[in-house]
Amino acid sequence: MLSSFWVLLVLSAVIAGAGIVADSTATVIGAMIVAPLMRPILGTACAIVLSRRRQLVANMLLVVSGATTVVAVGWLLGLTVPLDVVADTNSQVAGRVSPRLIDLISALATGVVGAYALTRSDVADSLPGVAIAISLVPPLAVVGLTLESGSPDEALGALLLFGTNVAAIIATGTAVLLIARLREAAHRAGAEVGVLAGRTLAIVAGSIILVAVPLAVGSRNVVQEQxxxxxxxxxxxxxxxxxxxxxxxxxxxxxxxxxxxxxxxxxxxxxxxxxxxxxxxxxxxxxxxxxxxxxxxxxxxx
Structure with missing residues (x-):
């Protein structure tokens, strides 16, 4: 299972990085479909709902290590490109380095769909569309490429977009799985279910507020510029x-x-x-x- 995750992750990172360098939207979309990062992120939401600390830590470590790997692949791809890959010369980069509140709204809605698809087998076919709608690997590839190009501010913006999407998926995934009564279903199946503390839910909600602040500033700056x-x-x-x-x-x-x-x-x-x-x-x-x-x-x- 983990071997397929890493193979798909590295391949999606290469595809995303190449698509960004070539400024090809179609290629970047292909990377979104291949990327497996949605699994451990939704797994984190599931672990929160079931209060399984070990599963929670394992999924978060997988997300962080996976994200680091994609950034590293993007940085290495940047070494092979003679020109800097930055927002001024590349539309794929420009679209991912200045996230706004509308990106958070989109991520929240997409997270709902992803979690809902997990609870309903009749809508599981929508998951490829969710993978396209939620941008996970491409922003990380942009982080690596812009860091290699000497643009840390743009890299920080792309990282914020990734963090926004992760926080939104975990928050909405947690909410949807609670509404779908996953805890009760797990009890009936005899599975391990811990005590869900209100503090845990507060941290999940707080993560949305945490990313919303810089996104609001970004939105204001965009309006002022326009x-x-x-x-x-x-x-x-x-x-x-x-x-x-x-x-x-x-x-x-x-x-x-x-x-x-x-x-x-x-x-x-x-x-x-x-x-x-x-x-x-x-x-x-x-x-x-x-x-x-x-x-x-x-x-x-x-």
Whole structure:
């Protein structure tokens, strides 16, 4: 049993890492289906409900050691790539390094489905869909790849996404198994059932609150960034149009508003853009303007 777990885990880590490096969504989805991490996580929820401390420790150790292995595989794959695998150049990384509250909501719902599928044989066929919906191995592969690329902040964001998903699966799995009367069924079957302390349930609930705080901060930051970009874009476009230039990109990164514009000589007046942005309520935002002077040259044959 454990041998198949480790074989599937390493293979899913390689597939996920390769899919992220290649920026291939289909390949990453394949890794989600193969990944076996859902088993020990749901096993943790089952151990909590049945109050089996030894089973709980064994499952948690398997989750932690498995997660560490995936991170290591991602880091090793990063060594084979000549370019850095970071959010700026890879959409698979960008989608996993800034988790938000909506990710927690999604993980909670997915955890309910996974636990419910365990209690009902008629819905067990939905488990592959659960594996796709809950992102476990890909964020860990991102942690390894971004660490190797020298981006610890992005690695921390991806690790937070993984932790969010694990906490959500354990919490909702515990709730669903309690509602499904797993303890009573185990009693009737003569299985070992310990005393379920309220403190244990409080710790499970507290883990959700623990991950919700940084996710709420991330959500707020995303909203602020989107608001700033939405306010800056029309101002930048008008400024560029007045000077015969074109704005090609407007984005906010690390608190700095970046505006990329292209046009023919002479260079556009960036100071007038600063004044326009100040009038639009962005006086407290640092701005980095990239002016790309372009043109065309005819090179006749011969």
């Amino acid at each position: 608001t700033a970009v939405a306010a800056a874009r029309p101002v930048a476009q008008k400024w560029a149009a007045d000077q015969g230039w074109t704005v090609t990109d407007v984005f906010l990164r690390a608190g700095v508003l970046h505006i990329v514009s292209i046009g023919r000589p002479p260079e556009a007046d960036a100071e007038s853009l600063r004044a326009a942005l100040d009038r639009a309520g962005l006086a407290d935002t640092d701005v980095d303007v990239t002016l790309v002077v372009g043109g065309s040259v005819v090179l006749p044959a011969g």
